Amino acid sequence: MTENIDEAGIRVLTEEELISAVVEKHRRFLEENKKEFVELDSRLNQVEENIKNAKNFRTRMEERKEVLKEKRQQFYHQTEALLEKEIFPKMDPTTVSKLREELKKLKGQIDPEEEQKLKDLFMQNLRETILAAGLGETVLLQANARMEEARKSNIELKEIKDSExxxxxxxxxxxxxxxxxxxxxxxxxTRIKNHEEALSYWEKLKV
Known part of the structure; x- marks a missing residue:
C-alpha cells in the first residue's frame, strides 16, 4: 500500500504534521468566529441602546402630550372667558348659544385640519356678530390669537402621535x-468554546 502511494507521488503526513494541520484549522475557525462574535456583539449592543433611547423618548413624549393637551384646553378656556366677559352679555341668547356650541366642538379631540375649518367658521360668525352689534374688534383679535395657539398645540400633538x-x-x-x-x-x-477546547486538546498532543 505504501509502495503504491509512493509511486503515485503522494506523501503521507506524519502524526505531528496532521496534528499541526488540525491545530491550524481550529485556530482559523476560532479567529473567524471571534471576529464575527465581536461584530455581532457590537451591533446587538447598539440595537439594545437604541431601544432604550426610544423608550426614554417615548416617556418624554407622553409627558409632552399631557402638557400640550392641557395647554390647548387652557387657551380655549381663556377664549371662552374673554367672550363670556366682553361679548356674550351684549348679544342675544340665540346667537350666544350658537357660538358656545361651535366653541364646544373646537375644544373636542379633533384633527388640526378639522380644527382649522371649525376655527375659521367660528371666527367668521363671531366677526359678523361683533360688527353687526357695533362692538370693537380688539376682543376678536385676542380670541383669534388664543385659538391659534390652541391649534398649534394640537398640531404638535398630532406630530407626536404620528412619530409614535x-x-x-x-x-x-x-x-x-x-x-x-x-x-x-x-x-x-458555543462554537468559540468548542474550538477553544479542541485547540487546547490538540495543542497538548502537539507538545
Whole structure:
C-alpha cells in the first residue's frame, strides 16, 4: 500500500504534521468566529441602546402630550372667558348659544385640519356678530390669537402621535433583529468554546 502511494507521488503526513494541520484549522475557525462574535456583539449592543433611547423618548413624549393637551384646553378656556366677559352679555341668547356650541366642538379631540375649518367658521360668525352689534374688534383679535395657539398645540400633538406610530414599527423591527442576533450570538459563543477546547486538546498532543 505504501509502495503504491509512493509511486503515485503522494506523501503521507506524519502524526505531528496532521496534528499541526488540525491545530491550524481550529485556530482559523476560532479567529473567524471571534471576529464575527465581536461584530455581532457590537451591533446587538447598539440595537439594545437604541431601544432604550426610544423608550426614554417615548416617556418624554407622553409627558409632552399631557402638557400640550392641557395647554390647548387652557387657551380655549381663556377664549371662552374673554367672550363670556366682553361679548356674550351684549348679544342675544340665540346667537350666544350658537357660538358656545361651535366653541364646544373646537375644544373636542379633533384633527388640526378639522380644527382649522371649525376655527375659521367660528371666527367668521363671531366677526359678523361683533360688527353687526357695533362692538370693537380688539376682543376678536385676542380670541383669534388664543385659538391659534390652541391649534398649534394640537398640531404638535398630532406630530407626536404620528412619530409614535413610527416608533411602534421600529420597535417591532428591532425586536425581531434582537431575537435573530441573540440566537446567532449564542451559536457563535458555543462554537468559540468548542474550538477553544479542541485547540487546547490538540495543542497538548502537539507538545
Amino acid at each position: 406610530k413610527q416608533l411602534v414599527e421600529d420597535d417591532s423591527s428591532k425586536s425581531e433583529e434582537i431575537s435573530k442576533s441573540k440566537s446567532q450570538h449564542k451559536w457563535l459563543s
